[in-house]
Amino acid sequence: MRIFTYAHLKKVKLPLTLKGITMLHTTIIKIRKQANKVLNIPMPTLIEGEGKVTTTTTVLKQLGGSKPLIVTDGMLVKLGIAKHLTDALDAEGMPYVLFDRVTPDPTIPLINEGILVYKNSGCDSIIALGGGSPMDCAKTIGASVVKNKAPQKLAGTMRVRKELPPLIAIPTTAGTGSEATVVAVVTDPVARKKLTIVDPKLVPNVAIIDPALMLGLPAKITAETGIDALTHAVESYIGKHATELTREYGLEAVKRIFKYLPKAYADGSDIEARREMSVASYKAGVAFTRASIGYVHAIAHQLGGFYHIPHGLANAVILPHVLEFSFDEVFEQYAELAIAAGLATESDTKRDAATKFVNGVKALNKLLNIQTNFPELKEDDVVVLADRAVKEAFGAYPVPKQMNQKQCEEIMRSIMG
CATH class of the missing domain: 3.40.50.1970 (Rossmann fold)
Incomplete structure (x- = not known):
């Protein structure tokens, strides 16, 4: 199967304006969504x-x-x-x-x-x-x-x-x-x-x-892997390849994570919390393997490949920034996630509920003592890393909002140590 990538843009006889690139990305994502419908992805x-x-x-x-x-x-x-x-x-x-x-x-x-x-x-x-x-x-x-x-x-x-x-x-x-x-x-x-x-x-x-x-998993690893699962659930939920099944699994995962991750982090011997988090992780995995991921992963992959930053930690630090970047396009989905997480109610306006979700993710990171930046990240590397992240996502990740290189660089600079 040949997949259209960012590198193919050089062969496309269209003006490579941001608008043109966005239109091309959207077209590719629509084609891939239709292809996904006939692709048989087994369940273990x-x-x-x-x-x-x-x-x-x-x-x-x-x-x-x-x-x-x-x-x-x-x-x-x-x-x-x-x-x-x-x-x-x-x-x-x-x-x-x-x-x-x-x-x-x-x-x-x-x-x-x-x-x-x-x-x-x-x-x-x-x-x-x-x-x-x-x-x-x-x-x-x-x-x-x-x-x-x-x-x-x-x-x-x-x-x-x-x-x-x-x-x-x-x-x-x-x-x-x-x-x-x-x-x-x-x-x-x-x-x-x-x-x-x-x-x-x-x-x-x-x-x-x-x-x-x-049961013996250290608190730090519990926290980072737990937010990794949350990232999978969220990115699959807000992406343009989401289906009824992936949304259902994503909501269930988010609900469990917000309830049980703090418990597993505070008491690693809490078998109920461990069980619920393991189910949440599995459901988030089922969701994102069918609906794909987004810019959080695209950026995290670069940090991992370049500096060996643990993947879960990279996702945790980046997630709030990408949520804010995409807010206007998917605040309705954020509102649904907020209700599932117990952060908002049906009486909230959708924008208020969406804001509560973004703030809730930040609060969860803080509760889990997740750092907010990376001292390893250097200004000299920002341009190449942002370039790689944008290229990785192009035509492959069904993101709700297209990100250009300058915007990606801004996010990276915001997490520099």
């Missing part, structure tokens, strides 16, 4: 509940797997969280290979290591255990194995188109929703940028959501 089989990690062996056998590669990170091994999974496999006598070298923003060289381990160890399936980084790494390993291509060759849309090895996703954070998405994001350390692989084949076969695995 969902297994949810405390202690459900013990079902992994049975589930994997049902999928035809007999020797999985467990893709996770060293910290989860050190904290004993990975042991819940390996104990379950050991109890059933299932052999496995542990690849625990995943780092935040997994790089192409790291993924290549995982590919070699998978092939050399005779693995036939994959279990992703962790947050977004292990899941992105696991998806890309699986895609590279079945396509026999380097990860960077798969960047783009619909370049996999083959069934991955049996893949089970077990999230240990409530944020990315990667257990339900068509996306894997990897980092090119040489170019200092992120590459996105998008294909329905990347959706895991099964998602096992066990809130007990999240």
Whole structure:
């Protein structure tokens, strides 16, 4: 599938005025919305509940797997969280290979290591255990194995188109929703940028959501991943590809996040809060993988690729700024989100309710001790980062309001340390 991108503008024989670019973007988004209607995006089989990690062996056998590669990170091994999974496999006598070298923003060289381990160890399936980084790494390993291509060759849309090895996703954070998405994001350390692989084949076969695995999550990670889930819910809700299903899931996610994220942050052992946040993250993942994302992610991806700023944190800092930027175009949707979040009532005017939502997001960030700027961000880098962000979003993200480079630069300068 060939997707029109910002780079193609050079071949378009139209005046490249802001109005012309906006019209072209709008046309592309409309075409992609129609294409989405016929695109079959599967739902993973969902297994949810405390202690459900013990079902992994049975589930994997049902999928035809007999020797999985467990893709996770060293910290989860050190904290004993990975042991819940390996104990379950050991109890059933299932052999496995542990690849625990995943780092935040997994790089192409790291993924290549995982590919070699998978092939050399005779693995036939994959279990992703962790947050977004292990899941992105696991998806890309699986895609590279079945396509026999380097990860960077798969960047783009619909370049996999083959069934991955049996893949089970077990999230240990409530944020990315990667257990339900068509996306894997990897980092090119040489170019200092992120590459996105998008294909329905990347959706895991099964998602096992066990809130007990999240009980040891530090408060800071709880906060950042929670706002990541909120960003997914909001951007999918206000975008031009939103559907009845994605709006329903988005509203449910927002409602849960505003109610339970402060509780999970204040008391990491609150199993109810962990469970509700894990469901919210999943629902937000289902929503944005069908309705896409927006400028919050476009900017966050640049900060992550350039400075290795954690994705959830980048989203959290940027979100209020993009909400303000898009306010006039989507204040009615903001009002609906405000009511779902318990920040406003039906008696409020739509603009008042919308304002309460934006202020509520800022207040939630403050309650969670989310920083407001990035000392890493340098003036010398602003122009190139803004250029990359605008190009990433063009024709790909169904944003409610088009942003030009100058406006993007202004947002970036507002979050400089």
